[in-house]
Amino acid sequence: MSAVDKAFHGLRHMIATGRLGAGERIPPEAELGEELGVSRGSLREAVRMLAALGVVEPRHGSGTYVSQLRPEDIIGSLSLTLELLPLPGLLEVYEIRRVLEAHVAAKAAARRTPETVRTLFSLIEAMEATDDPAEASELDHRFHAEIARAAENPTLASLLAVFRARSRKYQVFTLPEGPELRRKSDADHRVLATAIADRDPGSAAGAAEAHVTQTERWLRAFMPPVEEGAQGREKSGEADGALS
Amino acid sequence: MSAVDKAFHGLRHMIATGRLGAGERIPPEAELGEELGVSRGSLREAVRMLAALGVVEPRHGSGTYVSQLRPEDIIGSLSLTLELLPLPGLLEVYEIRRVLEAHVAAKAAARRTPETVRTLFSLIEAMEATDDPAEASELDHRFHAEIARAAENPTLASLLAVFRARSRKYQVFTLPEGPELRRKSDADHRVLATAIADRDPGSAAGAAEAHVTQTERWLRAFMPPVEEGAQGREKSGEADGALS
DNA sequence: CGGCCAGGATTCATCTGATGACTTTCCCCT
C-alpha cells in the first residue's frame, strides 16, 4: 500500500469510526503525518482527495475540518466532474433524471402547500415574461428546485440539481430555435404546476417525465458542444486563453 | 486563486476542452507544473483530487492518464465516501434507491431475455441453498446487479451498485433475526423474478419497490452501528458508540 | 532473422527542509 493510500484510508477510517466527528478539526499535518507514518506531503495529498470528495474542508491558517457528511456534501463533489461527461454518457444520466424528476413531482403533488403553489406560478410568470435566455435558465432551475424541495428529500434535491447544472451548460435556449423551445418548455411547466396544485401525483409525474424527455430530445437533436464557462463570467485575467 | 486550485481547474479545463482526450496520457509533472505555473507538489495535489474523482489515473513509472470518463467512472468515486454517511442521511438515499430499483425492474421486465430469467432463478436457488450470510449477501448483490444489467443503463446499474454496497455494510443477515429476514427476502426475490419472467413491468416495479422498502424497514428497526471492516474483531477500547 | 534480456531513460512516489500567508489567541497598553 502506497503512502498516500495509507494516509487516505487511515484518515477515512478515523472518520468512519467516529474518532473524528463531523465538523471537528483534524490534528495538524505534522502530528497526523507522524501518527499515520507518512510525510507531510503524502498526507496533504490524501487530505486533498478527501476534500475533493467533500469529506473534509481545509481552511488556510485555521485547520482542516471534517464536513457535516450530509448526503448533499458528498453529492456536490459530482458537479465538478459531471461536466466532463461526454454526451453519450450524459444521455444515460438523463434516464435517471427522468425517473427521479417524475418521482419528486408526484411526491411534491402529494405534499404541496399553498405557498409552494404560489411560488411555482410566480416563477412561471417570470419565466414567460423575460427575454434573457440566461435568466430563463436560472428561473427554470429554481422552478424545478422548488418542486424538489417540496418533495422533502434534500439528498434527492441536490442530486437533481447536479444533473440540471450539467444540462444548463448546453444552453439550448440560446440557439436559434431557443424561443420556440422556451414556449414549449413554459407550457410543460404550466401543466406540471397545475397537476401539483391539484394534488394529482399521477399527472405530475407524467408531466415531469414528459418535460425531461422533451429536453433530452432537444439535446439529442442539436448536440451543441459544451464549452467551459461560456457565460463570460471568468473574472480573473489569468492567462487562460492559451489553447491552441 | 490558490496554486492547487489553479492546477486543478487548469487541468480540468484541458480535459473539458478536449486538449487532453479520454485515455490520453497527460504531460509529465515537471513539464505540466511549469506550464500551469505551479510547483510539482501543488500539481500533484491537484492530480490526486482528479484521481479521487475518477477523472485521471496515475500509473507509477508510466504516467498519468485521463480516464475513459464514462459515467460509471465518476459514480464509482462515491463508493468510498458513501460509507461515511450517517444513518439518517442514508435513509434519504434509500428513497432514491427504491425509485430506481423499481424503474430498472420494470425496464428489465420489458427487455428480459430467456438467459436473464435463467440467471435470476439460478441465483435465487443458490441463495436459498446457502447458509453463509456473506455468500447470501454476495448472491443478493449479483441478483440485483443482473436485473440492473438487463435494464441496459450501465450508469444506473453502477449507481445502484454503489447504494447496495453501502447497505451491505450493515450485514443485516448476520443478526439473530437474520434467517427470518432471509426467508422474507428470498420470497421477495421470487416474486420479482417471476414478474420479470412474465414480462410484467408493473408487477416487477411493485415487487422491487416493496423489497427495498422492506430492507429499509429492517435498517430503521435495528440500526446497527456500521464499523469499518466489521468482521467482529476490533478490540480497541475506543468507546466510539457515542452517537445520539 | 527473431526473440530475449540488460541497462538506461522516463516518470511517478516519497521524503526533507525552509519559507510564506492566513487565522486565532492572548497579552499588553490605554
Add this chain to the structure above:
DNA sequence: AGGGGAAAGTCATCAGATGAATCCTGGCCG
C-alpha cells in the same frame, strides 16, 4: 474594560534529492 498588536499555530507553497516502477532501446544469443 476595551482595543490593538504581537506571537503562536496552522495550512500553502516551493525547491531539491532520492527511490521505485515502467518503458524503451540496442545488443547479444540462438
